[in-house]
Amino acid sequence: MIDWDDVRYFLAVARGGSVRAAAERLGVNHSTVLRRIAQLEERLGAQMFERLPSGYRLTSAGEEVLEFAEQMEASSHLLETRVFGRDQSARGLLRVTLPPFLATHLLMPDLADFARLHPDIEMEIQSSGEVANLTNREADVAIRIVADRKNLPLNLYGVKGPELFSGVYISRERLAAWRAGATDPIRWIVIDNHGIPVWAREGEVHTTGVPFRTPDAETQIAAAQQGIGMTKLPCFVGDADPLLARVPGTDPPMHGTLWLLTQGETRKTKRVRLFTEFVSRRLAAYAPLLAGLSVSRD
Amino acid sequence: MIDWDDVRYFLAVARGGSVRAAAERLGVNHSTVLRRIAQLEERLGAQMFERLPSGYRLTSAGEEVLEFAEQMEASSHLLETRVFGRDQSARGLLRVTLPPFLATHLLMPDLADFARLHPDIEMEIQSSGEVANLTNREADVAIRIVADRKNLPLNLYGVKGPELFSGVYISRERLAAWRAGATDPIRWIVIDNHGIPVWAREGEVHTTGVPFRTPDAETQIAAAQQGIGMTKLPCFVGDADPLLARVPGTDPPMHGTLWLLTQGETRKTKRVRLFTEFVSRRLAAYAPLLAGLSVSRD
DNA sequence: TATCGGTGGTGCGAAATCGATCCGGCTAGA
DNA sequence: TCTAGCCGGATCGATTTCGCACCACCGATA
Numbered sequence: 001m002i003d004w005d006d007v008r009y010f011l012a013v014a015r016g017g018s019v020r021a022a023a024e025r026l027g028v029n030h031s032t033v034l035r036r037i038a039q040l041e042e043r044l045g046a047q048m049f050e051r052l053p054s055g056y057r058l059t060s061a062g063e064e065v066l067e068f069a070e071q072m073e074a075s076s077h078l079l080e081t082r083v084f085g086r087d088q089s090a091r092g093l094l095r096v097t098l099p100p101f102l103a104t105h106l107l108m109p110d111l112a113d114f115a116r117l118h119p120d121i122e123m124e125i126q127s128s129g130e131v132a133n134l135t136n137r138e139a140d141v142a143i144r145i146v147a148d149r150k151n152l153p154l155n156l157y158g159v160k161g162p163e164l165f166s167g168v169y170i171s172r173e174r175l176a177a178w179r180a181g182a183t184d185p186i187r188w189i190v191i192d193n194h195g196i197p198v199w200a201r202e203g204e205v206h207t208t209g210v211p212f213r214t215p216d217a218e219t220q221i222a223a224a225q226q227g228i229g230m231t232k233l234p235c236f237v238g239d240a241d242p243l244l245a246r247v248p249g250t251d252p253p254m255h256g257t258l259w260l261l262t263q264g265e266t267r268k269t270k271r272v273r274l275f276t277e278f279v280s281r282r283l284a285a286y287a288p289l290l291a292g293l294s295v296s297r298d
Numbered sequence: 299m300i301d302w303d304d305v306r307y308f309l310a311v312a313r314g315g316s317v318r319a320a321a322e323r324l325g326v327n328h329s330t331v332l333r334r335i336a337q338l339e340e341r342l343g344a345q346m347f348e349r350l351p352s353g354y355r356l357t358s359a360g361e362e363v364l365e366f367a368e369q370m371e372a373s374s375h376l377l378e379t380r381v382f383g384r385d386q387s388a389r390g391l392l393r394v395t396l397p398p399f400l401a402t403h404l405l406m407p408d409l410a411d412f413a414r415l416h417p418d419i420e421m422e423i424q425s426s427g428e429v430a431n432l433t434n435r436e437a438d439v440a441i442r443i444v445a446d447r448k449n450l451p452l453n454l455y456g457v458k459g460p461e462l463f464s465g466v467y468i469s470r471e472r473l474a475a476w477r478a479g480a481t482d483p484i485r486w487i488v489i490d491n492h493g494i495p496v497w498a499r500e501g502e503v504h505t506t507g508v509p510f511r512t513p514d515a516e517t518q519i520a521a522a523q524q525g526i527g528m529t530k531l532p533c534f535v536g537d538a539d540p541l542l543a544r545v546p547g548t549d550p551p552m553h554g555t556l557w558l559l560t561q562g563e564t565r566k567t568k569r570v571r572l573f574t575e576f577v578s579r580r581l582a583a584y585a586p587l588l589a590g591l592s593v594s595r596d
Numbered sequence: 597t598a599t600c601g602g603t604g605g606t607g608c609g610a611a612a613t614c615g616a617t618c619c620g621g622c623t624a625g626a
Numbered sequence: 627t628c629t630a631g632c633c634g635g636a637t638c639g640a641t642t643t644c645g646c647a648c649c650a651c652c653g654a655t656a
Contacts, residue, residue, distance in 0.1 A: 007377070030634085031635080031636085352602085
């Protein structure tokens with residue numbers, strides 16, 4: 001009989017592509033992963049991975065097995081979700097995932113309020129940029145920005161929030177210099193993994209074609225503040241920053257709608273209900289800010 | 299994150315009804331099961347079992363979870379079956395389940411021959427009396443005695459073997475004593491868990507109503523040899539025993555047909571094919587013996 | 597009533613597992 | 627060509643887990 005837990009390690013390696021990457025995901029030492037995979041292969045009597053210099057890659061046998069490993073994972077998640085959904089106490093863990101912008105520039109005070117209001121709810125904020133998978137129970141509540149509501153996952157339950165508008169921003173100093181006739185190149189600032197922006201239609205101010213790539217949202221803002229160029233930001237971020245101004249001639253385009261997403265079983269939980277109702281109220285209060293109506297056009 | 303292997307322990311306890319029964323099935327110490335269940339409940343944050351004086355019983359939460367635990371088990375079995383089915387080497391494990399009578403009194407020399415012929419195939423004979431579940435891959439090949447072919451599982455693949463006849467046997471000494479006019483009670487000898495035999499129609503020799511129960515087939519034969527009474531045995535067993543004779547007036551009734559059963563994925567395996575073909579040939583050669591034609595009526 | 601077979605639970609020493617660390621190989625980029 | 631950063635693998639001591647023995651409890655039975 002195989003050790004079912006080894007299948008977890010198998011999945012992590014299959015996804016991570018290497019033993020070390022899997023070890024990091026699993027929060028264990030890489031030698032442990034090495035041994036568990038070796039044990040699984042021994043008990044199954046078949047090689048699951050090719051050992052390459054670049055890491056581990058699934059063999060054809062491993063690929064066939066992957067499907068069933070994922071079935072086991074799904075069942076395991078459903079199992080956890082079921083007991084979690086039954087748990088009606090206000091104590092326990094609540095995991096929330098939301099876009100970095102919202103976490104750092106808007107909702108963190110509200111999250112703090114909620115945590116103060118419910119000291120027995122252990123909170124975990126996931127705001128790394130990667131989208132957490134609610135169905136896999138990586139998080140209990142997700143706050144997402146959705147451009148087209150057709151893209152909402154069907155198996156999730158959503159509460160619609162206010163609409164979010166974005167604008168194109170540039171540093172005030174740089175804008176003044178441009179108005180004074182400076183010809184330094186103005187570049188688009190984009191976040192690394194988001195690729196070239198399709199929304200990069202230009203207004204009165206023209207940019208050079210070469211983008212400036214930043215790894216995350218904070219450095220994106222810092223780059224804009226330093227006058228490297230212009231970038232698209234949610235209005236509530238750009239408008240609140242005294243160093244930035246909207247680029248003339250660029251109307252705030254709709255960016256998307258905020259949605260509060262929960263998953264079937266966990267939705268019934270007391271702490272999830274408490275949180276979603278709390279955040280819904282706060283978000284509604286932020287509606288004008290999110291729509292970019294808080295400041296007059298510059 | 300829960301330890302997936304704990305779910306295996308959970309299932310064993312849910313089915314065994316007690317920690318100790320589960321430990322025996324799992325082949326581990328009962329304290330280990332105790333700790334794993336405690337760990338699972340702690341990580342899930344919910345009680346899975348009620349502690350009763352008679353053992354462990356599922357709570358309502360546990361019953362809800364059971365469904366998903368069984369899903370995990372099914373996926374795990376499919377996973378194992380898949381890699382086993384791919385394995386086309388003659389090396390590896392081959393698990394065979396067959397009725398105790400066949401194993402000890404007929405096929406063991408043939409199994410030994412097969413093992414000698416294929417020294418790289420690790421063999422495991424399961425002949426405990428309980429029927430192993432092929433679908434759950436508790437065995438790879440099953441040799442079964444089937445009275446009505448409608449009872450064959452639909453998801454299995456079967457090869458029909460020869461027919462098996464049984465007769466009613468008594469010790470020769472006892473039979474001679476009865477013929478000499480002895481009036482000692484003659485009892486039916488039955489195997490414990492098989493209950494009162496429905497086939498207990500009497501011939502010329504009459505029995506007392508009180509059965510004599512034995513725990514297994516070997517003690518059943520020994521009891522018959524010692525003259526306790528008469529018992530039903532496959533003809534190839536009873537006829538081969540010099541101490542036993544058929545009871546006059548009892549015709550050998552059909553007992554059933556031998557079937558060689560295999561499961562979808564594993565059937566394609568080289569070692570399974572080798573085994574089924576080998577055993578089929580040997581069984582065909584035994585057909586007269588199994589039909590009870592090897593000796594003349596006594 | 598005494599006993600026996602079953603249950604869960606506990607403490608301790610042995611055994612298996614894990615984590616830290618070091619090593620050699622490979623690759624990309626300076 | 628060298629170096630930095632990956633990768634897997636091996637080693638060894640610390641840690642965890644496990645199995646064993648033992649206990650208390652309960653119910654049936656002699």
